Amino acid sequence: MRRLLLSLAIPAALLSAPAFAAEAWGLKDEKLVSFSGQVVDILCTLKGDCPAACGGGKRQLGLVSEGRLYTAAKSNTLFAGATKDLLPWCGRTIEIDGLLVENPAMPILMVQGIREKAGVGDFAPTDQFEKDWTAANGKADEWWRADPTAKAALADNGILGRKDLKWPK
Amino acid sequence: MKRTLIAAALLAFAWPAAAQTPAAGKRVQVSGEIVDTWCAVTGIMFGLGTAHHQCAVWCAVGGIPVAIRDKDGQFYMVLRIENEDVSVAAPKIVKIQTHQVTVDGELFERDGVKYLLVDKVADDKGIVNLTHDEHGVVPFGE
Numbered sequence: 001m002r003r004l005l006l007s008l009a010i011p012a013a014l015l016s017a018p019a020f021a022a023e024a025w026g027l028k029d030e031k032l033v034s035f036s037g038q039v040v041d042i043l044c045t046l047k048g049d050c051p052a053a054c055g056g057g058k059r060q061l062g063l064v065s066e067g068r069l070y071t072a073a074k075s076n077t078l079f080a081g082a083t084k085d086l087l088p089w090c091g092r093t094i095e096i097d098g099l100l101v102e103n104p105a106m107p108i109l110m111v112q113g114i115r116e117k118a119g120v121g122d123f124a125p126t127d128q129f130e131k132d133w134t135a136a137n138g139k140a141d142e143w144w145r146a147d148p149t150a151k152a153a154l155a156d157n158g159i160l161g162r163k164d165l166k167w168p169k
Numbered sequence: 170m171k172r173t174l175i176a177a178a179l180l181a182f183a184w185p186a187a188a189q190t191p192a193a194g195k196r197v198q199v200s201g202e203i204v205d206t207w208c209a210v211t212g213i214m215f216g217l218g219t220a221h222h223q224c225a226v227w228c229a230v231g232g233i234p235v236a237i238r239d240k241d242g243q244f245y246m247v248l249r250i251e252n253e254d255v256s257v258a259a260p261k262i263v264k265i266q267t268h269q270v271t272v273d274g275e276l277f278e279r280d281g282v283k284y285l286l287v288d289k290v291a292d293d294k295g296i297v298n299l300t301h302d303e304h305g306v307v308p309f310g311e
Contacts, residue, residue: 027211043248043256046277046284048191058255060234060248069280071246073234074207079224081232083257103210106236106244107281110207129231144227153226153263159306161222161267161296167306 022097022112022123033109034097036118037063037070039089045069054090061086063096063109070100074110075126079144082111084128089114097123194275199285201239202298203266205229206246209238214307218298221307222267229266232257237272237285245276245285269294 022032041059044050054061061083063070075082098112113123133143140146160167205228208216215221217238229235234256236244250261271292277284 025211025213027213030211042284043286046192046248046279047194047286055255058257060246060256069282071206071234071282073210077231079227079231079233081234081257083232101211103212104281105242106206106210106246106283108206108210108234144231147227147230149258149263150227150230153230153266154223159223159311160219160301162219165219165299165301167301168311 025099025110027099027101029102029104031100031102032097033100034095035063035065036093036095037065038093039086039091040064040069041090042069042071054087057083057087059083061090063094063111070109071107072111073108075129076112077127077130077143080129082109082126084132085111085114085126089116095119095123098126192277194277194284194286196273197276197285198271198273198291199237199239199245199276200271200292201237201243201245201269203247203262203268203270204236204238204244205266206234206236206244209236210244215300215304216307218267218300219296220300220304222296223306224308225266226263229263230258235259235262235266237270243283245283247287248284249286251287251289265290265293267296267298269297 022034024030024032040062041050041054042062043059062072072082072086075085095115095118096111099110101108111126113125115121115123130143137146144150157163202217204216205225207228208214208224234246236246238244247262248256250259253259253261270290272287273289273291274285274287
């Protein structure tokens with residue numbers, strides 16, 4: 001029964017991912033948020049190890065707002081982070097909206113929309129990963145299944161991650 | 170009043186200074202499963218072991234931060250692994266996604282998040298958390 005519920009609920013939740021900013025996902029501990037913050041390279045902020053341009057896409061990025069560091073874990077593109085969306089704003093203060101998931105074990109932020117100036121204009125959806133991926137690989141209904149790196153990683157040991165296990169059985 | 174002014178001044182200058190000053194974290198050894206943060210932290214789906222391996226690979230390749238989840242449910246976000254200079258879709262992380270590992274590294278904590286710079290993967294037991302019999306393959310079932 002649990003498997004049935006999962007198989008129905010999870011894809012529905014994923015496929016209903018919001019196309020525009022600030023939409024709830026119904027996650028535990030989630031809060032709709034909108035705030036202005038400075039885009040930062042997290043490792044630079046913590047350790048003072050600061051390559052140019054926030055690492056040029058190699059580093060995980062975050063936002064600092066009123067002294068708090070928010071880890072930007074997710075964008076509007078399914079299965080994709082927010083680095084490509086935040087990178088052009090490295091060091092600058094922007095306004096974002098999205099979901100803050102306040103899990104006591106690790107609060108993380110899903111950035112759904114970005115705008116340059118607080119309160120001015122519309123939020124642009126965080127879909128840069130998908131744009132870049134399509135430009136590099138061509139259009140695909142599901143980038144994650146078509147991605148060469150992911151396919152190669154899963155080809156080695158299968159979707160369960162172990163050569164000795166088969167799925168479906 | 171004087172104390173308040175001093176405190177305010179210290180707060181005003183503390184953040185910029187911290188951002189630029191080289192700092193050392195705490196030396197730690199952490200054991201747990203490599204997970205993708207979005208699925209595991211939000212609980213959007215069952216996010217552990219063989220049932221979630223494929224999704225965890227997709228998320229890591231997509232640049233979602235990866236963490237080590239220990240036996241107590243604590244998460245340690247990996248910002249560097251060994252000598253790799255990338256923490257977005259890092260090839261080494263993709264390769265050991267869902268594995269049970271023990272790592273030595275440097276820990277920073279800020280605003281409720283534990284950040285880990287992994288110096289060395291001291292032990293890698295591979296994928297030992299066999300969850301697919303109970304949960305199938307999540308999401309999508311295939």
